[in-house]
Amino acid sequence: MKEWLRKVMTGRYGVDQLSHALLILSIILMVLGAIFRVGILNNLAMIVLVLSYFRVFSKNINKRYQENMKFLNWWNPIKSKFYNFKNKIKQSKTHKFFKCPSCNKQLRVPRGKGKIKITCPNCHTKFEARS
Numbered sequence: 001m002k003e004w005l006r007k008v009m010t011g012r013y014g015v016d017q018l019s020h021a022l023l024i025l026s027i028i029l030m031v032l033g034a035i036f037r038v039g040i041l042n043n044l045a046m047i048v049l050v051l052s053y054f055r056v057f058s059k060n061i062n063k064r065y066q067e068n069m070k071f072l073n074w075w076n077p078i079k080s081k082f083y084n085f086k087n088k089i090k091q092s093k094t095h096k097f098f099k100c101p102s103c104n105k106q107l108r109v110p111r112g113k114g115k116i117k118i119t120c121p122n123c124h125t126k127f128e129a130r131s
């Protein structure tokens with residue numbers, strides 16, 4: 001079985017982040033289609049699923065690699081924004097967040113210190129705020 005799989009996958013692209021994302025997207029579409037009873041979502045899910053498998057078994061490795069890079073360039077900033085948001089919620093009990101009034105950089109200070117002077121580490125602008 002393993003030998004068979006190795007033979008089939010020789011020279012083929014394999015799984016990457018984009019095919020993972022397409023798989024997840026097709027599952028989401030299927031679930032949404034089932035909940036809202038919209039048939040077109042199921043068709044869409046099948047198309048996305050086929051596309052995902054097509055990429056995994058594709059022999060045009062260079063092109064698939066380029067697609068994945070494009071996807072990651074689009075996805076990574078979204079992902080890091082999400083993680084930053086999650087971190088902010090986690091730290092909101094112990095820290096307060098401010099935006100620098102001149103460069104808009106996100107600044108974090110410990111809570112409960114009263115009125116404090118904050119110096120932006122990025123542009124060295126000083127401003128007062130209540131922590």
Ligand SMILES: [Zn+2]
Pocket residue numbers: 100101102103104105120121122123124125
């Ligand atoms: Zn600044």
